[in-house]
Amino acid sequence: MSTFTLDDLRAAMREAVGTDSSVDLAGDIADIEFAHLGYDSLAVLELTNHIQRTWGVTVADETALKAATPGMFVAYVNKTLTEAGR
Template sequence: MTDFTLDDLKRVMRECAGEDESVDLNGDILDAPFEDLGYDSLALLETATRIERERGLSVPEEMLIEAKTPRMLLDIVNSPAHGEPTVSEER
């Protein structure tokens, strides 16, 4: 299975919570805190649930709480624990 990419994450984020007009998801968001992107914990939970369904994996809630940026979430989703290589650089 291929890595879940930043573009994949942006698509899911838009589907789950839309896009705040003041936030440009096309910009450099990899290390931007989710709250700065207009995504609260509920929106992030919905995003994670959708990723889990698409990827057929289960991410422990404790790990989701620790994911403060898109890079951190991608690292979790693509981690070896889920059978995927770890994200180490911007995609």
């Protein structure tokens, strides 16, 4: 079974949306709200689409927007992977 990690999310954040030069994604970002990382709702939805294409995980837009932090987002993706038996 695959596990989606915070490092996987960091890579997806850089690839799908990019980063503001003032934001350090290498630090402990698990509990920092996406908005404080410079990711608005549109950026989170783009990130969600990237994760869906790359990992084959269906993430509902509403669910993605409720995941206020990267840690919450990673937990949801892993829950979805587990439920799908991957």
